[in-house]
Amino acid sequence: MNENLVSLSYLVAGVCFIFSLKWLSHPSTARRGVMVGEIGMVLAVATTLLKAEIIQFQWILTAGILGIALGVPLGLFVPMTAVPQRTALSHAFGALAAGLVGTAEYYLDQPHISHFQMSALGVEVMLGFLTVTGSLIAAGKLQGIVRDKPFIYPGQNVVNIGALGVGVALIVALVLDPGRTILFPILIVVATLVGVMLVIRIGGADMPTVISLLNSYAGLSAAAMGFVLNNELLIIAGALDGSSGLILSLIMSRAMNRSFRNVVFGGFGGTTVAGPEGAIETRPVRSVDVEETAMLLDAAAKVIIVPGYGMAAAQAQHKIRELSDALARRGVDVLFAIHPVAGRMPGHMNVLLAEADVPYDRLRDLDQINEEFAQADVALVVGANDVVNPAARNDPNSPISGMPILAVDQARSVIVVKRSMRSGFAGIENELFYLDKTQMLFGDAKQVIGGVVDELQRLPARAAVEA
Amino acid sequence: MHSDVVLELYVFVLASFLGFQVITRVPGLLHTPLMSLTNAISAISLVGSLILAGAGERTMATVLGSFAVFASTTNAVSGFLITDRMLKMFRRRPAPKPTEKAP
Numbered sequence: 001m002n003e004n005l006v007s008l009s010y011l012v013a014g015v016c017f018i019f020s021l022k023w024l025s026h027p028s029t030a031r032r033g034v035m036v037g038e039i040g041m042v043l044a045v046a047t048t049l050l051k052a053e054i055i056q057f058q059w060i061l062t063a064g065i066l067g068i069a070l071g072v073p074l075g076l077f078v079p080m081t082a083v084p085q086r087t088a089l090s091h092a093f094g095a096l097a098a099g100l101v102g103t104a105e106y107y108l109d110q111p112h113i114s115h116f117q118m119s120a121l122g123v124e125v126m127l128g129f130l131t132v133t134g135s136l137i138a139a140g141k142l143q144g145i146v147r148d149k150p151f152i153y154p155g156q157n158v159v160n161i162g163a164l165g166v167g168v169a170l171i172v173a174l175v176l177d178p179g180r181t182i183l184f185p186i187l188i189v190v191a192t193l194v195g196v197m198l199v200i201r202i203g204g205a206d207m208p209t210v211i212s213l214l215n216s217y218a219g220l221s222a223a224a225m226g227f228v229l230n231n232e233l234l235i236i237a238g239a240l241d242g243s244s245g246l247i248l249s250l251i252m253s254r255a256m257n258r259s260f261r262n263v264v265f266g267g268f269g270g271t272t273v274a275g276p277e278g279a280i281e282t283r284p285v286r287s288v289d290v291e292e293t294a295m296l297l298d299a300a301a302k303v304i305i306v307p308g309y310g311m312a313a314a315q316a317q318h319k320i321r322e323l324s325d326a327l328a329r330r331g332v333d334v335l336f337a338i339h340p341v342a343g344r345m346p347g348h349m350n351v352l353l354a355e356a357d358v359p360y361d362r363l364r365d366l367d368q369i370n371e372e373f374a375q376a377d378v379a380l381v382v383g384a385n386d387v388v389n390p391a392a393r394n395d396p397n398s399p400i401s402g403m404p405i406l407a408v409d410q411a412r413s414v415i416v417v418k419r420s421m422r423s424g425f426a427g428i429e430n431e432l433f434y435l436d437k438t439q440m441l442f443g444d445a446k447q448v449i450g451g452v453v454d455e456l457q458r459l460p461a462r463a464a465v466e467a
Numbered sequence: 468m469h470s471d472v473v474l475e476l477y478v479f480v481l482a483s484f485l486g487f488q489v490i491t492r493v494p495g496l497l498h499t500p501l502m503s504l505t506n507a508i509s510a511i512s513l514v515g516s517l518i519l520a521g522a523g524e525r526t527m528a529t530v531l532g533s534f535a536v537f538a539s540t541t542n543a544v545s546g547f548l549i550t551d552r553m554l555k556m557f558r559r560r561p562a563p564k565p566t567e568k569a570p
Contacts, residue, residue, distance in 0.1 A: 010514070017508050018485060024501055025492040027557040034551045037508055041543055048514045054521035056529075063520060063533040067540025074541065075548025080556075083499060086549065090506045093542045097535040101515045104531040108524060116472050215502055222509045227475055229515045235475055236482040241509035243486035244501060251495075340495055347498030351553055359560035365495050 009047040010233035016040025017237055021244070027360055044233060080355040081312055084207065084344040085142035091214045092135035098221040099128030103188070105228055111179030117228055118178045122171030124224035125184075126191045130167075131217040133195030138202070138210055142344055151200040163194045204309070205386065207344040209252040216245025248346045255340035255366070257392070257403040285421070288439040290448055293415055294455030296439075297323075300377035302333040304369065306406055307349050308342045310383015310418070316445035317356040320382060323449055324358060326456045336362055337369040337379075337406050339387035370407045379411035381432075382445050383418070389430045399428060414438040417445050500553045507546025510539040 016036045023033030054060070078086045102124040106113070113121065140146030170187040174180060202210050223238025225231075253259070288296075297303055305324065311317060324334040336358065342349045350363055364372070373379060381388055388408040391398040408414055414437055421433070421440075432438055441448055493501050516539055519532025 013511070014482075017511075018489065020504065020508065021486070021489045021493070021501075024497055024504060025489075025494070027497065027554065027559070030497060030500065030554045030557070031551060034504065034547055034554060037504060038547050041507070041511065041513075041547070044511055045513055045517070048517045049521075051518065053518050056521050056523045059520045059529055059533040060517055060536055063536035064540050067537045068544050070537075071541040071544025072548065074545035076552065078545075078549065080553070083503075083549070083553075086545075087499075087502055087506065090503070090542050090546060093538040094506060094509050094512070097510070097512045097516055097538040097542070100531040100535040100538070101512065101519060104519050104528040104535075108528055211502070215505065219505065219509055222512050223479060225512055225515055227472075227479075230471060230475065231514055232475065232478050234511060234514060235479045237508050237511040239479050239482035240486040240490075241505040243483050244490045244505040247487065247490050248498060248502065251498075338495065345499060346502060347495060347500070350496045351499045351556070354553070354556040354558075357556070357558075360496055360557045361559050363496060 006047055006051065007232070009043055010231070013040040013044040013047075014233050014236040016043070017240060021240060080351055081315060082143070083351060084211065084348060085139045087345060088135045088139035088142060088211055088214070091211070091218045092132050092139065095128045095131035095135065095214075095218040095221055098218070098225045099125055099132060099188070099191075101225055102128060102228065103184075106178075106184055107181075109178075110181060110184075111177070113178040115175050118175045119171065120224045120227035122174055122187065124221050124228060125187060126167050126171060127217045127221040127224065129188050129191035130195040130198070131214050131221060133192045134199040134210075135195075135214050135218075137196055137199040138207065138214065141199075141202070141204070142207065146200075148204050150203040156197075156201060160194070160197050163190060163197060166190050167194060204344060205341070206256075208341045208346050208348070209249055209256065209258075211345045212245050212248035212252050214245070216242050216249060219243070219245050251340055252346060255404060257400070283434055285433050286439045288415065288441050290441070290451035291455050292439075293441050293448075294452045294459060296413065296415065297327055297332065297378055297380070297452065298330060298456060298459055300327075300332055302335070302372075302376045303327060303378045303380060304335050304337050304373060304376045304408075304411065306337045306339075306379060306381045306384050306388060306408055307353065308339075308382065308384025308387060309344060309348075310385075311445055312343055312348065312352055312383070314383065314445035316382060316449050317352040317358075319446050319449040319453060321353070321356040321358050322453045323456070324362070326453055330456070330461075334362065335364055335369065335372065335376075337364055337366070337373075337408075339366055339384070339406055342384055342387055366404060366406060373407045373410040376411040377413065379408040379414045381408060381414065381416040381418075382449065385418075385430055386428065388432055389428060391428060391431055394431070408432060409435060409437075412437065415441055417441045417443070417448055419444065496557070497554075500550045503546050503550045503553070507543055507550060510543035510546060513539045513543065 017040050020033045020037035023029040141148050167190045170183050219238050219241025223235050226234030327334050338349045388406050390409045392400045392403040392405045516532050516535030519528050520536050
């Protein structure tokens with residue numbers, strides 16, 4: 001196939017990818033975005049297969065069929081609750097592809113590699129393999145195979161930065177003389193270790209940031225591969241993926257009031273742990289049962305539901321949709337307040353609620369909803385903790401001080417659905433639970449919300465709104 | 468040769484800017500599909516791995532290339548499928564009651 005034709009076809013594919021992301025700016029055009037992305041992919045792959053360099057197809061076919069065999073179930077049958085770990089796994093796969101291609105290119109071309117090519121190769125392989133192990137650990141933590149608790153030891157930062165420094169030094173040494181083949185496998189080993197070390201220190205609540213960061217690394221690794229192979233399409237797609245991951249990491253770190261540097265150099269988790277995690281607080285709280293909750297909600301004109309990871313863990317999203325439908329039928333205005341870091345990945349709550357068939361125009365972002373809490377009669381917090389902790393605003397000494405939170409405490413009354421009085425991920429006391437306007441509804445979110453729905457059905461119709 | 472590198476840097480920088488512009492307009496609502504879609508798109512590293520697996524150079528390159536083709540194909544297929552599956556679920560519904568009016 002003519003070289004120019006190949007390049008033009010790649011250009012069209014690149015434009016397809018840009019439109020694909022552009023159309024993701026609204027739910028009504030988003031599926032068109034997926035379609036055009038697929039067209040771009042098929043076009044690029046078909047063009048590549050027609051290239052003269054490809055003389056044997058048996059391995060491509062075998063690997064491709066196996067990839068489809070694994071990809072179809074991963075795409076069609078993975079439950080929505082497992083989307084975070086699937087995403088982490090796909091970061092690992094993407095980075096693995098980049099790392100493997102980089103490795104092969106190195107051994108094919110060495111020692112005749114220009115400084116620039118070798119730098120790109122070094123970045124590709126380092127970021128690639130680092131992302132592979134990092135993402136696998138993240139997926140393991142999300143799936144519950146690896147312990148979710150941050151693994152922390154003294155001097156961890158020094159060790160991590162030291163290991164990163166060794167990796168960079170190896171790249172520099174290889175750039176100066178690509179013929180030092182002994183250094184290349186060492187670089188791979190160091191990168192895989194750095195990946196493990198970066199992620200073992202992360203706890204569950206920091207997952208959204210970490211997943212975004214790994215996303216960005218995987219993208220940059222693909223872009224570096226584009227520089228190695230002189231392929232503009234790869235550079236474009238890698239740049240898109242990299243900037244997407246970067247933007248998401250920035251949004252996540254802002255939503256947790258962490259500086260970006262703090263995020264990149266792993267100020268995650270651990271460092272913010274205050275009191276003993278899981279300590280039982282003895283101060284009195286007001287508790288409420290499902291029957292009373294149903295009456296309180298029924299009497300409200302406006303209810304804002306605040307879901308958190310607890311909702312996902314209890315798989316309560318369907319019961320919550322039933323609750324919001326039942327309330328809407330009784331004339332209550334129900335909105336959902338979604339904090340950017342609620343859940344385990346960016347947008348996690350939105351997807352779960354959409355799966356449960358909650359219309360998306362009921363879902364509100366942090367900045368859209370905060371003024372509305374003052375008009376809400378009830379704020380119903382389901383499995384969220386740190387993102388509604390007023391200490392972020394009131395207590396300058398709190399580890400989460402300055403973190404933008406949902407202003408739940410401004411609602412006329414607050415009902416918190418929670419399993420027990422154990423503190424949240426950050427191990428921080430939540431003043432919200434002790435406010436006069438707050439009542440605790442203890443129990444498994446799915447069960448108690450189901451109970452509230454049943455109670456609501458038993459209540460007489462509301463005459464006032466029927467008129 | 469040298470101008471090639473500069474040209475590629477141009478492409479990278481401009482694509483990053485474009486990416487920033489386009490992606491900042493994706494609402495938080497769709498951040499999970501955004502991540503799975505960009506993931507699928509970056510499986511375009513297939514353009515590199517296909518050639519490695521099919522060029523019949525050294526066995527090492529064929530083997531590594533084939534594994535890379537496997538990994539990228541998995542990502543492309545599962546990424547597009549799951550993104551579409553998620554997006555299908557996002558729907559607006561007419562407000563069930565007249566009492567439910569946007570403020």
